[in-house]
Amino acid sequence: MKLQFAMDTLTTDAALELAAAAAPSVDIIELGTPLIKAEGFRAITAIKEAHPDKIVFADLKTMDAGELEAGEAFKAGADLVTVLGVAGDSTIAGAVKAAKEHGKGIVVDLIGVHDKAARAKEVVALGAEFVEMHAGLDEQAEDGFTFEALLEAGTASGVPFSVAGGVKASSVGSVRDAGAQVAVAGAAIYGADDVAAAAAEIRAAI
Numbered sequence: 001m002k003l004q005f006a007m008d009t010l011t012t013d014a015a016l017e018l019a020a021a022a023a024p025s026v027d028i029i030e031l032g033t034p035l036i037k038a039e040g041f042r043a044i045t046a047i048k049e050a051h052p053d054k055i056v057f058a059d060l061k062t063m064d065a066g067e068l069e070a071g072e073a074f075k076a077g078a079d080l081v082t083v084l085g086v087a088g089d090s091t092i093a094g095a096v097k098a099a100k101e102h103g104k105g106i107v108v109d110l111i112g113v114h115d116k117a118a119r120a121k122e123v124v125a126l127g128a129e130f131v132e133m134h135a136g137l138d139e140q141a142e143d144g145f146t147f148e149a150l151l152e153a154g155t156a157s158g159v160p161f162s163v164a165g166g167v168k169a170s171s172v173g174s175v176r177d178a179g180a181q182v183a184v185a186g187a188a189i190y191g192a193d194d195v196a197a198a199a200a201e202i203r204a205a206i
């Protein structure tokens with residue numbers, strides 16, 4: 001299972017610093033949505049230039065204009081780009097078209113999707129590389145939410161999936177055991193006093 005580091009920071013300089021510290025322990029470096037909104041696609045280029053050997057993941061969370069937005073992110077250096085699962089099929093298909101043109105991949109983020117397992121099958125049939133079983137901060141706070149439900153949806157989907165939303169060293173083993181291809185950890189790494197050690201601890205737990 002690969003480890004993805006989600007950098008939900010607001011400046012390229014901070015992201016470069018975080019990425020340098022965590023890089024030895026992670027496979028995928030993610031530019032979080034707030035970072036891309038704050039700094040633009042040039043932040044993608046900066047991270048890819050600093051880490052050409054890593055998979056660079058641009059968390060665009062695209063909802064419309066899939067081909068255009070994904071295409072621009074790939075041109076900037078992204079290897080994987082996210083489109084929302086609640087977007088229309090034509091948006092996802094457009095983003096997949098851009099990915100094929102660039103030899104890259106689309107990940108569909110299932111945040112806010114009620115039946116994640118069912119939508120996962122549909123979007124992989126549309127050409128998504130894998131889906132992200134993702135609970136945002138608001139969803140995690142809802143009554144009845146459990147991390148296990150996220151894992152169960154991944155296993156039930158029968159398609160390649162990642163898990164995001166509160167993953168840490170103590171829970172990453174359950175992500176692996178659920179059959180995920182990728183575990184995404186954000187705050188557990190960037191919020192630690194020692195970023196390099198936090199990333200290494202999660203890697204060791206895998």
Ligand SMILES: O=C(CO)[C@H](O)[C@H](O)COP(=O)(O)O
Pocket residue numbers: 006007008032033059134135136137164165166167184185186187188
């Ligand atoms: O995409 C995101 C929020 O929309 C986060 O980057 C992702 O969920 C990682 O979260 P965490 O910091 O809880 O590990």
